[in-house]
Amino acid sequence: SQQGEEDPQALSIQEGENATMNCSYKTSINNLQWYRQNSGRGLVHLILIRSNEREKHSGRLRVTLDTSKKSSSLLITASRAADTASYFCATLREDSSYKLIFGSGTRLLVRP
Amino acid sequence: SQTIHQWPATLVQPVGSPLSLECTVEGTSNPNLYWYRQAAGRGLQLLFYSVGIGQISSEVPQNLSASRPQDRQFILSSKKLLLSDSGFYLCAWTGPRAKKLFFGSGTQLSVL
Incomplete structure (x- = not known):
């Protein structure tokens, strides 16, 4: 079964705008x-946030994690046409060192 | 540096035929290895993972099997393909504690 569910399923924005994608999960996790x-x-790895972290940045990416709500968000600032892709969250469950479970993804279209 | 090779890139097979997809990793030892399947426009479904030679964990009962005959080789097989086996198959590896998955380029399998 899917651990993570992203929303929206699809997102279309203009170049230069910010894109926000959300991920919800069901069980306690080690990292997201x-x-x-x-x-x-x-798939290409973008960023990892541990369960004891609340926010992390990498270039134009900002990830937040709210373990009380079992949710995370990915913000891409100043989007570019090259950011057009599908984005997935994946969770490593707290009771596992190996199983990374993926959500259904958000398809992002950045219009030039 | 580490690299992962997955082949073939595309495969068209008739129903009832056998399947063998191979994945090899270079530049690391004792990786955790994974097979995922992705239906068109959907998320990734974990099929198998392996933490060592001959150690295979199956996530979903199905028509497929996996083997790890060598430390850095992971094979996905089927004796008789079904139409429902069509999809995009991705091999991946990670080091300890699944901090970051590195994916192969995928195999698009069409069963006709």
């Missing part, structure tokens, strides 16, 4: 990760 996938390709 965000990945990016260009169409027909493998």
Whole structure:
């Protein structure tokens, strides 16, 4: 079963705008990760946030984690057409060191 | 540096035929290895993972099996393919504690 569920399922914005994607999960976790996938390709790791962290930044990416609500958000600031891709959250459950479970993803379209 | 190789990139197979997809990792030892499947426009479903040679954990009962004959080799197999086996198959590896998954480029399997 899916551990993470992203919303929205699809998002279309203008270049330069910010994009926010959300992820909800069901069980206690060790960490939560965000990945990016260009169409027909493998996934690329973007950022990891541990369960004891609340916010993390990497370049134009900002990730927040609210363990009380079992939710996370990914913010991409000043979006570019090259950011067009699908974005997935993945969770490592607290009772596992190995199983990374992915959500259904958000398809982001950045219009030039 | 570490690299992951997955082949073939695309595969068209008739129903009832066997399947063998291979994945190899270079530049690391004792990786955790994973097979995921992705239906068109959907999230990733964890099929199998392995923490060592000959150690396979299956996540979903199905028509597929996995084997790890060598430390850095992971094989996905089927004796008789079904139409429902069609999808995008992704191999991935991670080091201890699943901090970051590295994905192969994927195999698009069409069962006709």
